[in-house]
Amino acid sequence: MKIHPLITSTDDLTALISRLSTHDFVAVDTEFMRENTYWPELCLIQIASPEEAAAIDPKADGIDLAPLLDLLVDNDAVLKVFHAGGQDLEIIHNLSGKVPFPLFDTQIAAMALGYGEQVGYSSLVESMLGHSLDKGARFTDWSRRPLDKRQIDYAIADVTHLSEIFPKLVKKLIKTGRGDWLDDEMERLADPSSFAFPPEDAWKRLKLPSRNPAVLGRLKALAGWRETEARQKNLPRGRIVKDDTLNDLAAHPPRTQDDLGKVRGLSSGWRSNDIGGRMMAALEKAQPLSDEDLPSREPRRPGLTKDAALVSDLLKLLLKIRAKEAGVAARLIARSDDLEALAAGVRGNLPILNGWRFEEFGRDALDLVEGRLGFATENGKLKMSRIAD
Structure with a gap:
């Protein structure tokens, strides 16, 4: 594979x-910094085909990233391959308003093939290519x-290995017939709404202090104000x-x-500075939440009785057994809240059904909950047993 010098024009x-x-x-891969900023600061973009690889310097004077963004978000003929690409996708969405597609x-494909829960890139490279990654520049x-040559080589290695791993994963997915399993996950990953976050919804991410409409109205106003301030100042x-x-x-x-x-957590300067004034203005405009906007008193999933909680535990055990038998990461098959919902009597809109x-x-989970399947032991080993009608 041909490796190009750092691209700066x-x-x-x-x-x-x-x-x-x-x-x-x-x-595709990116290197970024975000410890001291609201928006991730894009520092390097690595990209590779089966024939060549390069690192692109987005900080180079005068460089226009439009050709790259056109490829990533507007060219439907080219598949874009990432590993654990959530933050990379966020950066591209921030630059273009779109998500690569x-x-x-x-990482998701590896979960479907039994490489474990959220397998790390280094582990996947070792498993599939048989050699270890140089970790010397991890904390660059x-x-x-x-950037020196070692740093650039370290960054480019991520996509050169990725371009080798991808075809091998595809062959395994085809051989096992699991390619279709990934469609829903990839579609969810590519949903732009995951990255478009309006300030007026910022309060929903906070731990709510009460259900009082006036309190929540003020929290909504304050959280929206803070989100706007953080974005404008590019601060966490x-x-x-x-x-x-x-x-x-x-x-x-x-x-x-x-x-x-x-107020604890604010300096004395807030008594008279501009940001304090803007906060007070946000508070003054706050309105109590309407009944429609109030968070539901009921949890998103039905509450579990003691018996249902035990059934949920049995479902988790069944999931562990079936995931091991199928060679699939359990997390890709089902999440805990889906198991709890099934145990509590929910049957509609559950991915596992x-x-x-x-x-x-x-199917087995439903049979277990409805009494058609049970646990048994044979020679000291746990197995599932069908129960006669």
Whole structure:
């Protein structure tokens, strides 16, 4: 495989993308920093076909990433391959407003093939290619320039290995007939709504201090204000105001801006500074939540009785057995809340009762819950036993 020098010009990038666009797939990875920012700071993009690989410097003076983004989000003829690509997709969505499609995540594929729960990239490389990754540059500050050859080689190795792993995974998926299993997961991963997060919904991610409509109305206003401030200043949310302080302010709102100096978690400067003024303005505009907007008193899934909780535990044991037999990561088959819902009597809109999940696990799970399947031991080993009508 041909490895190019670091790409720092639009002309070189355009030429590279022109060649990559002739292939069926490209492997993609990014290096970024986000410890001190709201938005992840893109520092390097690595991309490879089966024939060539390169690292692209998005910080290079004058470089235009439009050719790359066109390939990633507008070229449906080329499959984009990532490993655990959630944060990479977030970065691309921030740059373009779109999510790469079609896409393939090797971590999810590896789960379907029995490589374990959320298998790490290093482990997958060792398992499939038989050699270890150089981890010497893991803690590089990718925002600093210049990058030396070792750092660039380390970054490019991620996509060169990925371009080798992908065809091997595809062959195994075809051989096992599990390619279709991944469709729902890849579609979910490519959903742009996962990355479009309006400030007015920020309160829903917080631990709610009460169900009082007035308190929640103030929390909604404060959380939306903080989200906007964090984005505009490109700072982490907690660097503006911490969650606990927001809850305190919503539950015990200050009467005047001068009172902000008495709030735990805020400095005395908030008594008179502009950001304190904007916070008070947000509080003054807050309206109690309507009945329609109030979070439901009922949990998303029915509450479990003691007996149902025991049934849920049995379902988890069954899942462990079936996942081991099938050589699939249990997490890909079912999640705990789905098992709890089945144990509590839910039968509609459960993924485990549809498609391949039903064939691999759901049918037996339903039989267990409804008394047609039980656990037994034979020669000291646990097995499933059908129960006669």
